[in-house]
Amino acid sequence: MITKLGVATAYVTDYDKALDFFIGKLGFELRTDVTMENGFRWLTVGPPASPEFQLNLTVPGPPMHDEQTAATLRELMAKGVLGAGAWNTDDCRATYAEYSARGVEFIQEPADRPYGVEAVFRDEFGNWYSLNELNDKALDQQAMAEAFESNSETS
Incomplete structure (x- = not known):
């Protein structure tokens, strides 16, 4: 049985700007920052009061997305x-x-x-x-x- 949500994803266009926003403006904590062998960066933050939750900040693109999918995600982000x-x-x-x-x-x-x-x-x-x-x-x-x-x- 699922008991709670542990990780959710927010798409971003720049990791450094994302960290500035979530940590600098919202007061979140850095949870994980690891680059995998395939180049994927696993970057998570979360509110201090919810240590069990991680928000995964993901830049659309390889290796998680093909270029067409990444372009679609960037377009949706730009539209807000x-x-x-x-x-x-x-x-x-x-x-x-x-x-x-x-x-x-x-x-x-x-x-x-x-x-x-x-x-x-x-x-x-x-x-x-x-x-x-x-x-x-x-x-x-x-x-x-x-x-x-x-x-x-x-x-």
């Missing part, structure tokens, strides 16, 4: 259509202020949602991330369903 995930925080508005001061580009300011407070930011490679301060409803599936149903009726 790759959503790479959601990060949880204890205080969305405070984290928004802290990250904004560090130069993180937000595409949505903190807003109240049925599940808590959410802001959305983008990395320097076109990936976007949701930043969530979850409330008690977020943990209760029935309450979430009712909140979304109620929210859609008033929209």
Whole structure:
């Protein structure tokens, strides 16, 4: 049985810029930085509060991708259509202020949602991330369903 997610991937165009963003701006930790014999660089970072999780930063290209696939991934990154995930925080508005001061580009300011407070930011490679301060409803599936149903009726 699967118990939790251990590694997820975010596509980037430059490893050094990725490290600057995730470590310098978001405050993540370097987890792994190893170059394999085939040239593939296994570079992972993660939030200090989640030591069991690694975000694999991958530049599209060989040996993982053929050139056509790599070009498609770069095109999608340039369009800004790759959503790479959601990060949880204890205080969305405070984290928004802290990250904004560090130069993180937000595409949505903190807003109240049925599940808590959410802001959305983008990395320097076109990936976007949701930043969530979850409330008690977020943990209760029935309450979430009712909140979304109620929210859609008033929209």
